[in-house]
Amino acid sequence: MERRRRQVDxxxxxxxxxxxxxxxxxxxxxxxxxxxxxxxxxxLPYLPKVWHAQWLAVGTGVGSPYYSPVGVLRRDAxxxxxxxPGSDPHxxxxxxxxxxxxxxxxxxGAGILEMSxxxxxxxxxxxxxxYNDYLLEQWLPASPRFKGSIVVNHADPAAAARExxxxxxxxxxxxxxxxSGARTLYGQRCYHPIYEAAQRHGLPVAFHPGTEGRGVAGxxxxxxxxxxxxxxxxxxxxxxxxxxxxxxxxxxxxxxxELRIVAIEGGIGWLPHLMWRMDKNYKALRDSVPWLxxxxxxxxxxxxxxxxxxxxxxxxxxxxxxxxRMCGAEDRVMYASDYPHWDFDPPKFALAxxxxxxxxxxxxxxxxxxxxxxxxxxxxxxxxxxxAD
Amino acid sequence: MERRRRQVDxxxxxxxxxxxxxxxxxxxxxxxxxxxxxxxxxxLPYLPKVWHAQWLAVGTGVGSPYYSPVGVLRRDAxxxxxxxPGSDPHxxxxxxxxxxxxxxxxxxGAGILEMSxxxxxxxxxxxxxxYNDYLLEQWLPASPRFKGSIVVNHADPAAAARExxxxxxxxxxxxxxxxSGARTLYGQRCYHPIYEAAQRHGLPVAFHPGTEGRGVAGxxxxxxxxxxxxxxxxxxxxxxxxxxxxxxxxxxxxxxxELRIVAIEGGIGWLPHLMWRMDKNYKALRDSVPWLxxxxxxxxxxxxxxxxxxxxxxxxxxxxxxxxRMCGAEDRVMYASDYPHWDFDPPKFALAxxxxxxxxxxxxxxxxxxxxxxxxxxxxxxxxxxxAD
Numbered sequence: 001m002e003r004r005r006r007q008v009d010x011x012x013x014x015x016x017x018x019x020x021x022x023x024x025x026x027x028x029x030x031x032x033x034x035x036x037x038x039x040x041x042x043x044l045p046y047l048p049k050v051w052h053a054q055w056l057a058v059g060t061g062v063g064s065p066y067y068s069p070v071g072v073l074r075r076d077a078x079x080x081x082x083x084x085p086g087s088d089p090h091x092x093x094x095x096x097x098x099x100x101x102x103x104x105x106x107x108x109g110a111g112i113l114e115m116s117x118x119x120x121x122x123x124x125x126x127x128x129x130x131y132n133d134y135l136l137e138q139w140l141p142a143s144p145r146f147k148g149s150i151v152v153n154h155a156d157p158a159a160a161a162r163e164x165x166x167x168x169x170x171x172x173x174x175x176x177x178x179x180s181g182a183r184t185l186y187g188q189r190c191y192h193p194i195y196e197a198a199q200r201h202g203l204p205v206a207f208h209p210g211t212e213g214r215g216v217a218g219x220x221x222x223x224x225x226x227x228x229x230x231x232x233x234x235x236x237x238x239x240x241x242x243x244x245x246x247x248x249x250x251x252x253x254x255x256x257x258e259l260r261i262v263a264i265e266g267g268i269g270w271l272p273h274l275m276w277r278m279d280k281n282y283k284a285l286r287d288s289v290p291w292l293x294x295x296x297x298x299x300x301x302x303x304x305x306x307x308x309x310x311x312x313x314x315x316x317x318x319x320x321x322x323x324x325r326m327c328g329a330e331d332r333v334m335y336a337s338d339y340p341h342w343d344f345d346p347p348k349f350a351l352a353x354x355x356x357x358x359x360x361x362x363x364x365x366x367x368x369x370x371x372x373x374x375x376x377x378x379x380x381x382x383x384x385x386x387x388a389d
Numbered sequence: 390m391e392r393r394r395r396q397v398d399x400x401x402x403x404x405x406x407x408x409x410x411x412x413x414x415x416x417x418x419x420x421x422x423x424x425x426x427x428x429x430x431x432x433l434p435y436l437p438k439v440w441h442a443q444w445l446a447v448g449t450g451v452g453s454p455y456y457s458p459v460g461v462l463r464r465d466a467x468x469x470x471x472x473x474p475g476s477d478p479h480x481x482x483x484x485x486x487x488x489x490x491x492x493x494x495x496x497x498g499a500g501i502l503e504m505s506x507x508x509x510x511x512x513x514x515x516x517x518x519x520y521n522d523y524l525l526e527q528w529l530p531a532s533p534r535f536k537g538s539i540v541v542n543h544a545d546p547a548a549a550a551r552e553x554x555x556x557x558x559x560x561x562x563x564x565x566x567x568x569s570g571a572r573t574l575y576g577q578r579c580y581h582p583i584y585e586a587a588q589r590h591g592l593p594v595a596f597h598p599g600t601e602g603r604g605v606a607g608x609x610x611x612x613x614x615x616x617x618x619x620x621x622x623x624x625x626x627x628x629x630x631x632x633x634x635x636x637x638x639x640x641x642x643x644x645x646x647e648l649r650i651v652a653i654e655g656g657i658g659w660l661p662h663l664m665w666r667m668d669k670n671y672k673a674l675r676d677s678v679p680w681l682x683x684x685x686x687x688x689x690x691x692x693x694x695x696x697x698x699x700x701x702x703x704x705x706x707x708x709x710x711x712x713x714r715m716c717g718a719e720d721r722v723m724y725a726s727d728y729p730h731w732d733f734d735p736p737k738f739a740l741a742x743x744x745x746x747x748x749x750x751x752x753x754x755x756x757x758x759x760x761x762x763x764x765x766x767x768x769x770x771x772x773x774x775x776x777a778d
Binding site: 068069070180181182183184185186187188212213217218219220221222223224225226227228229230231233234235237238239241242243245246249250267268269270272273274276277278279280281282284285286287288289310312313314316319322323325326342343 | 456457458459569570571572573574575576577601602606607608609610611612613614615616617618619620622623624626627628630631632634635638639656657658659661662663665666667668669670671673674675676677678699701702703705708711712715731732
């Protein structure tokens, strides 16, 4: 029953975009899959002993005052063997990658990204390094279809750069990732060592939302704290707009011309407005940003990638197509499911809402180019018999 | 009550004759004109003596760390008799209203809105009351084409409500105004007395940007302070998105169903995204906002007015028309010049960028309906031959 449903899902997916079934390049790529650890104990083998008691007692130490009435994790995605959704590599392969015929999943972590917002940088540095080693040993060997993200502590940029240098040569680590909650904006000079290291290794730097207002981060809006989870969640893209604005205005893309930014899970509909406002102001105020040599929107178009989940859902689907055309996003948007979070989008849903001519790029080509995924996964990958149920 | 009847009459008139500009209704209305005082001394006759020394020494006491390389005021708008641009009612009439054939100007003040961000509420209450009395005595009698905004200190909502009760019956005071920089979001319960008083008097409540990050306000972005004026200015709409999100999610428009909000000078292009994101999240998370009886976008469409300056300027003008259609903004957008600020838009410029079928509404009908401006200004108003250039 379960197997049949997955087969049907996969077949529907291939019908949606027949190119995926026939081509030589990779098929569907999911750019936001949250792998979790089953228990805090899982990180202990990789964490210096001095931090064990703290990690077991408080974890990242970065809580949230908001409560989602539908939960944060999908209730139907718990592994058979127990543990939270996303914590069993083999179950995740079956429950998500095989069900939806996904060739590659970019693993973005869970329960660790907010580490940058703990006030103790030493503790944060140790915890993210432990997580990265755990990822390398426990997840990446489980399947060639898993690609990992190097989690860094953005509050200690020199240490973050060292972590990128330590791991940036691993062929299955395809990007750097940090939470978007922060005390200062991402264009500011303190962060440049992170971008320098990422560029040195040819790795994109991804942001992930959901930590706004947590730990030592600023309030989630310029006027303080929303009252409830829904209102807080509605407001998250405001921080993305602020970070991208900062990256452009501070000249980061002139200083690091090969840097690419991935703005995960922040929506897309605000991008045309941001481009237009920045370009308009630039025409009058460019004296204050003399390092910029092109319109601000040009940098956004060239350097920033976005992911689909949670894609906006206008009543008129044509409106979304218009938004994409306004910001030239067809080469910059990548499919993401956000598995196993409550607002998960299956590929059929996310891709069907896009203009037909964009679907092949969004489902695969844009992510393949960004992450250097040139072919289908090796045997043992998609449909690999050893893990099939 | 009287005012509300006038507004209903104006709306009926508009339905009968949508091309109100050509009929008996008012012509061009400018909804954001900054009247200034020539010197701090101008307010002393209206300010209790205990505050004189403080007002003369520090004014609002709310500075800004940002410097605009083109200045904040138009260099060509200084009155012949001296004083800053916008400080001479008669010069403003000639230099702006007569030059552009403007029937009514909604005066939005200058050098006073940020008073809400001074830490001392008693001082702030006294200063805004003094400004309002100065406006009544020095500006509104100068021309029937001037309509005023009651400035309130939003940090002391009970005092703000008393100020609205004190002045709300004046026929030439057509709205309440407060700066958008704040410590807490505008849907939160502390502010409800302001909305209750505004609704009682049939007055819209306007927000004006530019105080983000100043005085006791929160940082201008969820990740702290932009580095320079241009970057700060690019980010201002983020606070509008947060306030509108808060007003809807907190149920303010259910509690005060006749309340109308005017989001001055914040742009428009972000509105479709905000509507779609709020509606999407509402479908999953509405348990947490049980007081909402309609989709969030419905409240925004019904209760929120926007002004044109600074209108977004996409390279393809059709993109702006698409944005308007996405958010149903044709009945909610009003022309604004922002005179005499650096980014001033003359009417021809602002209106030419709009879809043709919207222009009559934006130039006049929407503001006429909102502010209850049913006819042409009395003699001595528009077209005074002596001052025509």
